[in-house]
Amino acid sequence: MYQYTEEDQRIVRERVEQFRGQVARRLSGELTEDQFRPLRLMNGLYLQRHAYMLRVAIPYGLLSSQQMRQLAMIARTYDRGYGHFTTRQNIQYNWPRLEQVPDLLSDLADVEMHAIQTSGNCIRNISSDHFAGIAKDEIEDPRPYCEILRQWSTFHPEFSYLPRKFKIAVTGAQNDRTAVVLHDIGVRIVRNDAGEVGFAIIVGGGMGRTPVIGTVIREFLPREDLLTYCEAVLRVYNLYGDRKNKFKARIKITLKTLGADEFTRRVEEEWERIRETGLKLTQAEIDRVKAYFVDPPYDATAAQRADISAQVAADDRFARWLKRNTFEHKVDGYTAVYVSLKSLEQPPGDVTDAQMDAIADLADAFSFGRIRTTHDQNLVLSDVETARLHELWQRLDALGLASPNIGTLTDLICCPGLDFCALANAGSISVARQITEHFDDLDYLYDLGDVKLKMSGCINACGHHHAGHIGILGINKAGEEYYQIMLGGSAEDDASLGKWIGPAIAQHEVSDAVQKIVDVYLEQREEGERFLDTYRRIGPEPFKNRVYGQPAA
C-alpha cells in the first residue's frame, strides 16, 4: 500500500499544527463559531447531538494492521472504546473532546492517517472498490489513481470553498462495487477499441434529497489527463454551482440546470485551456505511485492446498459462512474474506477497540497485514490462503465477526440516526436491530438470497436508502418517528433509484412491513430471480397492496 514520502508526512504534520492553532483560537474566542465551523468541518469535526464527532479518512478504504491498531488505541484513549465504520469507507468517533482533537490527529499522523477533508464543502475522501487489486474482473487497479487524486485534492487552494461537498469514486472493475454513478465524479477505468486503458468520466450522480444517476460526459479520457479533466470539472462547478440555495448546490443540479450538453461543453472548453499545463500526469508519476500497490508475496504452492471440501462437508456453519462471506480472488489458492460488522450485538458498522486489535492480529496472521473497509460497512481481509479459511473462520466466529449474512437482508446499511446525529429524525439503529431480530433464521435468509436493505434517519441519505433494493427513510410526523419505504434501488451496474410505495408507517410496524414485502417476493419469484429482479418484473403494485392492504375490488 501507499507509504508517505517526506513531503506527504510534512503536509499532514503541518495540518495537525494548523488545526491545533485553530482550536486554540476558537477556545480563546478569537474565532467565532461561525468562522470556526467550516474550518473544523474541513477536518471532519462535527458538532453532534451529545458531543463532537470526528470522521477519520481511510483513503480508498485501505488500512494496514498497524493503522487498525492505532484506530483501536484512539477508540480507547479519546472515545468510549469503539468506532463506527461508515458508508464512505471511513471511521467515525462519537465522543472526542474538542481540546483533545489536535492530539488525536497527531496520533493519526504517526501512522500516516488524517481527517483532512472528511467533511465540508470540499473534495472529500476518494472511495474505491474494496476488492481493488485482487478482483478477477479488474481492468486495472484503481488505487494508484485514487492516491494521485488524493494528493491533487488535498488542500486544493481553488476548490476548498465549493458550493457544496464533492465526492469522487474510482473503480477499475467490470462489475462496479463503488456506486460509481452515484458520485459527483465517478471515474471508471475502461479499455477503448485500440486496447488503451483510460477513464470514462461520469458526473452529477448522488443521493441526498434529490437522488440522481450520473451522466457520462466523456467516454474515454487518456490516463495522463485525469487531473486536468477533474480540475476543469471542478472549475466549472465552482464558478456556476448554485450558491444561494444549499439544496440546489450539488453538481448534479448544476449539470441539470445548464443541461448536460452545455455543462459538458464548458468542461471540455476549460479542459482544452489547461490540458497541456504542468498538471498533466507523467508516466513517471503513474509508475511511481503504481509501485506502491504491487501484489504481496503470494505463495506459489497455495493452489495445491486449496481443496477444502472435506472441511466444508464436515461443518455446516463453516459451509454457510464460506458461501456468503468470501469472494473469489484473482490468485488461485487465495480468497478474500468479509469480516461481518452486522450482528445483533452491535449497531451496523460498529467495532470495539478489542475487536479492532484482534482484526489487526488476524490481518497479520492471515492477510499480509492488509484490511479493507467496504461501503456496506463491513471489513475485508483481502489475501487469505484458501487452505487456512477454516482456521480464520473459527477465530472470527469467536470474536463475533463471522455472522454469515453478507449480501443478505440483515447485512443492512444504516446511518447513526437519532442516537448520535443532530440532523436525524429517527432512530435507525433501533430499527436495524428490530429487523435483524425479526430475520434471525439463517436458512430463511439464505433462501431470500441477495437483498440490499439500506436505511437513513433523515433525507440527507447517509444510509443510501435510494439505492437499496429495500430503502427505509425515517421521518418525523408531529414529534413521532415514522418510516417510509421505497423499493427497487440499486447501486451496482444496474443502478436505479428506488420509488416510494406509500405512506409512512410507525416504527413498530417496520419489520412486519419488510416481512410482507419479502413474502410477495417468495410467492412470485421465478427461477433464479433475485428480489430486485422480481420487483422489476412485477412492479410495485403487489408489494403496495400487501403492505397497505388490498384496494377495494
Place this chain on the structure above:
Amino acid sequence: MTLIKNRTVVDNTFRRLADADALPPSGDVLVSLERWISQHDALRAHSGQVGVVLTGEHDVREHAQLLLDRPVIALEFPKFADGRCYSHARILREQLGFTGELRAIGDVLRDQLFYLYRCGIDAFELAPGVRPDSALEGFRDFSVVYQPAADEPLPLFRRA
C-alpha cells in the same frame, strides 16, 4: 482597514466608491465593473489610479480586455465561504496573464489567506477584527503543496 501586500502591512491608497458616490477630483479609487463600463471615458481621464471590483457573479473572460491594464483588480468575498473568486484569481493570473495587484476584499480572514495567496491574490484587506500579526502567520501554514497554482507552475510530482 488593514491592507497586507507581499506579506507586509502597507498603507491603503485606494478608496472604494459606491456606484452612487461622486468621483473625487483626485486620489486612487476602486469602482464596480458596471461603473467602469458605463463611465469608462470619465474614469480613464481620472488623475488617480482606478481599480475595478469583481464579484463571484462576473465572467472574468468576458471582460478581460477591460481589466488587464488595471493597476488593481479587487475580488470581493461577500462571505469567506463563497469560493468563486478563487477561480477568478487563477484565471486572471494563469490564463489571462494579469500582472497588476489582485486584492481580496470583504470577508477576508486569516484561515483562507494561504489558499488565496496560492491562487494569485497578493493583497488582502482584512475583515474587521482580524489581527494582522495572526494573519501574517497564515501564510506559513504549509511549507509544501501538491498542486500547481498561480504561485507554483508545477505539481509536486514534476518538481525535482
